[in-house]
Amino acid sequence: VDSIKNIITTQEVNAEYAVATTGDNFSRMFASMDDAYMQGRAADVKDVSDRLLGILSDAGESGVVADEPVIVAADDLVPSETVQLDKSKVLAFATMYGSANSHTAILARTMNIPAVIGLGEGLAKEYDGHMAAIDGFTGTIYIDPDEETMKAMTEKREEDRRQKTLLEELKGKENVTLSGQKINVYANIGNLSDVGAVLKNDAGGIGLFRSEFLYLESEDFPTEEQQFQVYKQVAENMAGKKVIIRTLDIGADKQVDYFGLDKEENPALGYRAIRICLTRPEIFKTQLRALYRASAYGQIAIMFPMIISVKEVKQIKVIIEEVKEELREAKIPFREDVELGIMIETPAAVMMSRELAKEVNFFSVGTNDLTQYTLAIDRQNQKLDAFYDPHHPAVLAMIRMAAENA
Numbered sequence: 001v002d003s004i005k006n007i008i009t010t011q012e013v014n015a016e017y018a019v020a021t022t023g024d025n026f027s028r029m030f031a032s033m034d035d036a037y038m039q040g041r042a043a044d045v046k047d048v049s050d051r052l053l054g055i056l057s058d059a060g061e062s063g064v065v066a067d068e069p070v071i072v073a074a075d076d077l078v079p080s081e082t083v084q085l086d087k088s089k090v091l092a093f094a095t096m097y098g099s100a101n102s103h104t105a106i107l108a109r110t111m112n113i114p115a116v117i118g119l120g121e122g123l124a125k126e127y128d129g130h131m132a133a134i135d136g137f138t139g140t141i142y143i144d145p146d147e148e149t150m151k152a153m154t155e156k157r158e159e160d161r162r163q164k165t166l167l168e169e170l171k172g173k174e175n176v177t178l179s180g181q182k183i184n185v186y187a188n189i190g191n192l193s194d195v196g197a198v199l200k201n202d203a204g205g206i207g208l209f210r211s212e213f214l215y216l217e218s219e220d221f222p223t224e225e226q227q228f229q230v231y232k233q234v235a236e237n238m239a240g241k242k243v244i245i246r247t248l249d250i251g252a253d254k255q256v257d258y259f260g261l262d263k264e265e266n267p268a269l270g271y272r273a274i275r276i277c278l279t280r281p282e283i284f285k286t287q288l289r290a291l292y293r294a295s296a297y298g299q300i301a302i303m304f305p306m307i308i309s310v311k312e313v314k315q316i317k318v319i320i321e322e323v324k325e326e327l328r329e330a331k332i333p334f335r336e337d338v339e340l341g342i343m344i345e346t347p348a349a350v351m352m353s354r355e356l357a358k359e360v361n362f363f364s365v366g367t368n369d370l371t372q373y374t375l376a377i378d379r380q381n382q383k384l385d386a387f388y389d390p391h392h393p394a395v396l397a398m399i400r401m402a403a404e405n406a
Contacts, residue, residue: 002239023049032193205242227290235298273306308348345369
């Protein structure tokens, strides 16, 4: 209902259009959830919106189809492959290579799929077609598990579900610490289909929408119109709650063929994120135009990754002004007061945080990269997992410094 009202008031459209758009948005969202029960609700949502439309006008109907779910095994999965896995068909995945701190592992957590990464030669081709059980907590895969193992695993899964049920009781309650400090609990998403979980779990907003997955899922540069439709739908679905969209963070472990990026000796310190955007402004401008156009449909904020200087922020602002001017001339609606923020993920940004804070509306700390750059540890390197410590005193001191300067 919030979404329907929001669409009617912000887009000045009739009730049928708002009901149909909301029905489509929400049934897509339910269909892409990882919970079979919630997936089944996609048809219900469609049914309700169709009946409403039937009363308001005349509309057809549709259903949801699913196949047998499996465990996916691979030598490695890059983020672009992970993001394209159909969650309704994937029970879990296991890989031979990769690190627990890689984007693939982070994505698995976002998608709520149990994953075991970096099994090495232990994961053999011969296991294809066998029954298996995966324990994502311990990083163990059991091939043809015996009854005892299955019983233990089933109990473990039930315990996890009980924990989840306990957490669900917190939905709808205020996020306040014992000392009375109110905290915004926002969710991170990789694509449109994650919005369902955000709403289902009562998040206060979206703290990070990783827009690069639009690029990773595409065969070619996504057009302004394609991007606009996605950002607009997220803004509509969130019905006035804040949605922070990060501009594309391509490069390092997120490679996209059509960008034509050279192979680099040290990609983590290479040509990536804002460095690509500022040197290829035509790509950047397309995304910014889509973001500003979508800002008319909800509370969108824009965030820029891998910042190391005030100069970069000033360059970004010049490009934004050009985009706004183009939209004004074309009489395309957008919000003038879109909040701009930056990722604090390089030690340089921490050291410059006092000056950077004067230029932007907010900071967002990217702890994975900040840990990697502060400790000089490649987070993709499995051998260094024992040394990689996101709670290292140096990392915590950096976060504190950035917060105080903000």
